[in-house]
Amino acid sequence: MRPSPCGRRGGKLRILSGDKDGETSYGEFPWMLAIFRRRGKDWKFRCGGSLIRMNMVLTAAHSVKRFAKSPELLMVRAGAWDLMNDLEDPNVQEMGVSRVIIHENFNERGVLNDIAVLKTSEAFRADSNVGIVCLTKIADYFPPQKRCIVAGWGYGTYDLEPTDTVMRQVVVPLVSREHCQNQLRRTALSRYFTLHENNLCAGGEKDVDACTGDGGGPLVCEVDGRYFQVGIVSWGVGCGKEDVPGLYVDVTKFINWIVETYKTF
The missing domain is CATH 2.40.10.10 (Trypsin-like serine proteases)
Known part of the structure; x- marks a missing residue:
């Protein structure tokens, strides 16, 4: 489906696991x-x-x-x-x-x-x-707790102040469907919320999350030195709340x- 190689990360790598405001380097993604x-x-x-x-x-x-x-x-x-x-x-x-x-x-x-x-x-x-970026149907590559990366500009847009337009990254854990649904049922979504089969969850750590302006961006996971897109930033209940994972499109299903x-x- 695509020329090879895909998913090769560039730039000067600066993985800042758990850093809520992690800078990226030029050409890194x-x-x-x-x-x-x-x-x-x-x-x-x-x-x-x-x-x-x-x-x-x-x-x-x-x-x-x-x-x-x-x-x-x-x-x-x-x-x-x-x-x-x-x-x-x-x-x-x-x-x-x-x-x-x-x-x-x-x-x-x-x-x-x-x-x-x-x-x-x-x-x-x-x-x-x-x-x-690489794509795959093999969801088994991405088990719960695997730490993956979301990059984007978020609030760093021309319309918002203060203006910070350099790409940022956060490292978030994938969350199992059962745990995610249970956590989200404790929010305003109510105890009747059902996680759709074509969504996946990641995050749930305080102040470490994708947020407004990051929509559409990729959630990527490393497998044997290459990066695969597992999710698309979709929606969430607020941003960066502890024990409240964010919701992503499960790209492997599409x-x-x-x-x-x-x-x-």
């Missing part, structure tokens, strides 16, 4: 994308995404659904790191979007099947800071959909 929307004459940061083919972006449906009929209002930046200074970097690439494809079973109210792909107007060029969608490109 070459599959990480910043998605922008046009607002008037300007482009404003919208959400995160991941590069899964050189012209195919994986993101959350809830972040891009409104652009399904107007893909020209979206733009994707690859090789991004510091959003305020990226355009001074000749290795940063920007592409328009020609198609926005929302999963046919996306349920906005319940935030279910929260997955979408974007087709870029042209393929990105592979570079030291631009590459694709590999067939991704492959079939790519055939329509």
